[in-house]
Amino acid sequence: xxxxxxxxxxxxxxxxFIVLMMIGLYAMMVxxxxxxxxxxxxxxxxxxxxxxVSIGAKKGATIPIILHGHGEETHIIHAAEYxxxxxxxxxxxxxxxxxxxxxxxxxLAIKVYSQYDTLEEDEINRKxxxxxxxxxx
Amino acid sequence: MKILGFIIVFLCGILLIYxxxxxxxxxxxxxxxxxxxxxxxxxxxxxxxxxxxxxxAVLADYRGYDTMFETTVIFCAGxxxxxxxxxxxxxxxxxxxxxxxxTGITLRIEKGGKEPGKSNVFKRIDxxxxxxxLIIKTTCRIVVPFVQIFALYVIAHGHxxxxxxxxxxxxLGASIILFAISTDLRTSIxxxxxxxxxxxxxxxxxxxxxxxxxxxxxxxxxxxxxxxAPILNVDSVMARSHGILIVEIGVGLAVMAVxxxxxxxxxxxxxxxxxx
Numbered sequence: 001x002x003x004x005x006x007x008x009x010x011x012x013x014x015x016x017f018i019v020l021m022m023i024g025l026y027a028m029m030v031x032x033x034x035x036x037x038x039x040x041x042x043x044x045x046x047x048x049x050x051x052x053v054s055i056g057a058k059k060g061a062t063i064p065i066i067l068h069g070h071g072e073e074t075h076i077i078h079a080a081e082y083x084x085x086x087x088x089x090x091x092x093x094x095x096x097x098x099x100x101x102x103x104x105x106x107x108l109a110i111k112v113y114s115q116y117d118t119l120e121e122d123e124i125n126r127k128x129x130x131x132x133x134x135x136x137x
Numbered sequence: 138m139k140i141l142g143f144i145i146v147f148l149c150g151i152l153l154i155y156x157x158x159x160x161x162x163x164x165x166x167x168x169x170x171x172x173x174x175x176x177x178x179x180x181x182x183x184x185x186x187x188x189x190x191x192x193x194a195v196l197a198d199y200r201g202y203d204t205m206f207e208t209t210v211i212f213c214a215g216x217x218x219x220x221x222x223x224x225x226x227x228x229x230x231x232x233x234x235x236x237x238x239x240t241g242i243t244l245r246i247e248k249g250g251k252e253p254g255k256s257n258v259f260k261r262i263d264x265x266x267x268x269x270x271l272i273i274k275t276t277c278r279i280v281v282p283f284v285q286i287f288a289l290y291v292i293a294h295g296h297x298x299x300x301x302x303x304x305x306x307x308x309l310g311a312s313i314i315l316f317a318i319s320t321d322l323r324t325s326i327x328x329x330x331x332x333x334x335x336x337x338x339x340x341x342x343x344x345x346x347x348x349x350x351x352x353x354x355x356x357x358x359x360x361x362x363x364x365x366a367p368i369l370n371v372d373s374v375m376a377r378s379h380g381i382l383i384v385e386i387g388v389g390l391a392v393m394a395v396x397x398x399x400x401x402x403x404x405x406x407x408x409x410x411x412x413x
Binding site: 007010011012013014015018019021022025026029030054055056057058059060061063064065066077078079080082084085086087088089090092093095096097099100101103104106107108110111114 | 138139142143145146147149150153154157158160161162163164165166168170171174175176178179180182183189190191192195196200203204207210211214215217218221222297298299301303304306307392395396399402403406407
């Protein structure tokens with residue numbers, strides 16, 4: 001029991017991200033509406049961003065900006081005093097890129113809507129099938 | 138399909154949660170992610186680049202290639218959105234609404250009617266009628282310059298505090314988008330045209346790649362800013378700090394322009410006549 005609580009405390013962040021990621025995956029797979037699929041994709045991305053940022057955390061460390069960084073005196077910097085900057089760098093760019101890809105996804109959705117007058121996957125498939133049968137006749 | 142999808146997602150989640158047992162604990166200082174290259178960054182960033190903010194140093198110096206191509210990805214997203222949506226052929230709207238500013242009366246002009254054109258008395262408004270909201274307009278007009286100054290601070294002070302080109306660029310873009318939402322898309326396009334947006338986004342990427350190429354010309358590796366020392370008249374460590382600022386400005390320009398460009402195209406479905 002005690003061991004189980006230790007596991008829970010040290011790993012619950014990952015579980016949260018996995019739940020979030022699975023919500024996003026479910027939305028992408030099952031939802032029929034394209035905008036809902038795009039929202040699912042964004043939830044998925046958010047889960048990954050949170051996962052990376054939590055990897056960078058260190059107990060008892062501060063943000064990765066060196067204290068008294070522009071003083072004259074030099075002092076020794078210990079890696080344990082500052083959290084890992086690398087995941088932050090990767091996610092910093094990933095957040096902005098995710099906004100840009102969201103824009104492209106919405107542009108595609110607008111294009112699909114202007115072509116088929118709907119964003120529901122079923123109706124679009126039906127319309128495409130109708131067009132194909134018309135061409136065959 | 139719903140049940141099948143739920144079963145797949147559930148099994149996938151269970152598998153992932155089962156394997157988190159092998160992951161390092163949260164906040165563990167000796168986890169694999171924090172032991173190989175990251176201690177080097179933390180301990181050497183200040184000596185190598187004179188930048189106290191390690192994230193900025195890693196972003197624009199140690200991993201400069203990565204950031205350069207991320208900027209290119211954003212630029213490509215802007216271009217993709219433009220080519221997908223933009224309709225250059227101007228289609229006249231069937232109904233145009235104008236507001237007579239002194240009296241607040243709204244004119245509805247059917248197709249074929251004579252439009253008042255641009256004047257100080259009549260102002261074109263969106264076809265979905267919006268009230269002339271003085272409070273929102275005035276507040277946004279006051280707030281926008283402060284947002285922009287803050288954005289410039291975030292870009293310029295990214296060496297010493299949380300910030301940098303990406304964050305500052307997004308804030309700059311958000312200020313223009315706020316202006317576009319509080320007035321309307323046409324007013325915003327008059328101030329910050331699409332042409333200017335395209336120019337800025339290309340310029341931003343060009344500044345970044347150009348800074349890298351300049352280092353190459355001066356005999357160092359691509360994006361090795363210490364080669365800029367003779368030009369900037371500083372020592373090689375400070376040259377890396379200044380090089381980071383140069384590329385951050387490029388990133389900020391590109392991100393700002395692309396955010397605005399995306400908003401213009403997505404909000405008006407590429408017609409650039411009526412926004413949200």
